[in-house]
Amino acid sequence: MNVILYSREGCHLCDDARALLLKHGVNPTVVDVDDDATLRERFNECVPVVEIDGKVRFRGRVDPVLLRRLIRSTSEKGFTDNE
Numbered sequence: 348m349n350v351i352l353y354s355r356e357g358c359h360l361c362d363d364a365r366a367l368l369l370k371h372g373v374n375p376t377v378v379d380v381d382d383d384a385t386l387r388e389r390f391n392e393c394v395p396v397v398e399i400d401g402k403v404r405f406r407g408r409v410d411p412v413l414l415r416r417l418i419r420s421t422s423e424k425g426f427t428d429n430e
Contacts, residue, residue, distance in 0.1 A: 353396040
């Protein structure tokens, strides 16, 4: 599972999102939107943004129930792909 957390320094919601991801065993690649003008324009008002396997799944807050479902779904898909 490839997870990117679009974030910015000083964002408490971003810190919460990262902590929740880590709590669920997901170590995201953290990208600071303020380091890239295109990302800042795209995500400025809605960080944190969590992208999982190329799809934006969360904006603003991470729903822990949906996160667990996505993790379970990805794990099951990965298992069947390896059979």
